[in-house]
Each structure stands twice: as structure tokens, then as C-alpha cells.
Amino acid sequence: MSRCHAFLLALCLALPAHAAPSQAAPGHAAHFYLYRMQTGAADKFEQGYRQHLAWHRAHRDPLSWYGWTIEDGERSGWFVDASVGEPFAAFDHRVDVAGDGADFRANVSAYAIPMGQPTYVLLREASTGTPLENRKPSATMQVTHVHVRLGMEARFERALAVARQALQKEPGAPAHTWYRLVTGGDSAQYMLLVARDRWASYDGFERSLGSLLANDEAAQRDIGDAVQSATTETWRYRAELSALQ
Known part of the structure; x- marks a missing residue:
């Protein structure tokens, strides 16, 4: 699931759609996205996020996405998702970016605040x-x-x-x-x-x-x-x- 749109759309920027990539070669990119829950909205966030994952499956997104909850420290309760193990170029060819953004806004964005999008190697x-x-x-x-x-x-x-x-x-x-x-x-x-x-x-x-x-x-x-x-x-x-x- 590509989530760069989550932050760019929050700033009302449009992202162009690209064709889906062929089977990506193993890579060293690691894209992480962090969200802080709106007060009392954790359950609604998770329900909407499941629906959003279903959108990605239906569109045969070739990227794998992990999800975690931070359990301690200053960011306790935040949600993290990430796509790792792909080449950096895989994010130049994300599946239906505009549709992805629309689905995310409809199901998820009301319940969480984007807090960062660090990319690692x-x-x-x-x-x-x-x-x-x-x-x-x-x-x-x-x-x-x-x-x-x-x-x-x-x-x-x-x-x-x-x-x-x-x-x-x-x-x-x-x-x-x-x-x-x-x-x-x-x-x-x-x-x-x-x-x-x-x-x-x-x-x-x-x-x-x-x-x-x-x-x-x-x-x-x-x-x-x-x-x-x-x-x-x-x-x-x-x-x-x-x-x-």
C-alpha cells in the first residue's frame, strides 16, 4: 500500500497515477509511515484501515505492507505501516495513486493524523x-x-x-x-x-x-x-x- 499520498493529500496536492510495475526485483528501500490516532478513534481507524487494505488487494498492489502498533515510549498508541524489500523505483509505479488516495480519505484519514514518512535504506x-x-x-x-x-x-x-x-x-x-x-x-x-x-x-x-x-x-x-x-x-x-x- 503506497501511503505517500496520505501526507501530500493532506496538503491538497494531487499525485499522478502510474501503471502498475511488473514483478519487482528485491531491493533495499524501506518506506515507513506513522499515524497518531485521533482521540477515541482507534477502533474506527482500524476498521477503516482494513477496508483500505481490501482496496489494495482488489487492485492487486504488488507491494507488501506491514502494520504495527507502538506499545511504549512517547509515541505509544501510534500506528506504523511500512513497505520494505523493494527497489526505490517501485514507488515510481504505484497502483492507481488517485484511487488509492480517494479510498484512504474515505475510510481512514478522519481517524488519524499523519506524523511522518521516513524512508530508509x-x-x-x-x-x-x-x-x-x-x-x-x-x-x-x-x-x-x-x-x-x-x-x-x-x-x-x-x-x-x-x-x-x-x-x-x-x-x-x-x-x-x-x-x-x-x-x-x-x-x-x-x-x-x-x-x-x-x-x-x-x-x-x-x-x-x-x-x-x-x-x-x-x-x-x-x-x-x-x-x-x-x-x-x-x-x-x-x-x-x-x-x-
Whole structure:
């Protein structure tokens, strides 16, 4: 489901329609869209969103869409949807953009406020697994947003490579997937998704990035110098509010 229209339509801009793409090749794009519920409108939002997903299925949208509810932190209660694992060019050929926008306005937009649309690129070499790109979402995700000082991106990503090597030596460690922000927010930002099987996952593995670098002083310095701030929250997967191809 393409949702760029949700924000552009809110500004009364028209989007042109494009022909549907042929089967897209695997890619590294990750488009995320965030919504804050209107007061008391969560149930109506979910009902309308299901109807909107039905529109996408009926129009044979080739993009897969995930849905989550944020369960803690300052954004608790927000809804997130995302399309990942496609090439960036796939969004140049979305299915019936005008019809998509009209259906979204009719069924969903009255019940939620668009709060952001960050687009990321997958850092496959820094990741130990890619569950979303493989269409195998976990029950929950531990989501960490990292703000890096400008000019420190190379040092930060060098430390991620060290952390990846440490993770690969940890039996039972959940998949860690890293993304770098391309557009839609302050630079430089990274996002880490850790696949979790609810709270029980933390009993088997609970390691911070810093602890994974404990045996590499250079990587510790890279992280200490590069990271400006970080926040973490839990996202709960909503299979009934998702449409996977």
C-alpha cells in the first residue's frame, strides 16, 4: 500500500497515477509511515484501515505492507505501516495513486493524523538478518532510533560491523536489522529493528550495542564519538492490519 499520498493529500496536492510495475526485483528501500490516532478513534481507524487494505488487494498492489502498533515510549498508541524489500523505483509505479488516495480519505484519514514518512535504506552488511524483507515478521520488534553526529557516519557504521561479528558468535541472538535514513527526518539517523518473540525473547538475549563492543576499544571510541542520542520502543505486529504479497 503506497501511503505517500496520505501526507501530500493532506496538503491538497494531487499525485499522478502510474501503471502498475511488473514483478519487482528485491531491493533495499524501506518506506515507513506513522499515524497518531485521533482521540477515541482507534477502533474506527482500524476498521477503516482494513477496508483500505481490501482496496489494495482488489487492485492487486504488488507491494507488501506491514502494520504495527507502538506499545511504549512517547509515541505509544501510534500506528506504523511500512513497505520494505523493494527497489526505490517501485514507488515510481504505484497502483492507481488517485484511487488509492480517494479510498484512504474515505475510510481512514478522519481517524488519524499523519506524523511522518521516513524512508530508509537497508544496511545489509551491518545486519544479521532481514525478517521483514523475507516476509517473516516477528511478534514484536525492539526498535531503536539513533541520531549520529554529522560527519561521523563512517565511524558509526564501522562499529556496526564489529557488533555484527560479535552477534554472529552469540547463540540464539535474534535478528538485528539496521537501516540508514535517506529522507524524511533529521540527518544523520539510523534505525535498528531487533526481532522479538514477545517479552520471553529478552530472557534469552538482552545485549546492548555497547556491550557487544566491549572487546574492541576502537569500536567503543567510534560509538562514543559518533552517537548523539538514542531512543528505544516496542512495536507489536498487527497481522490483521497488514497485507503481505
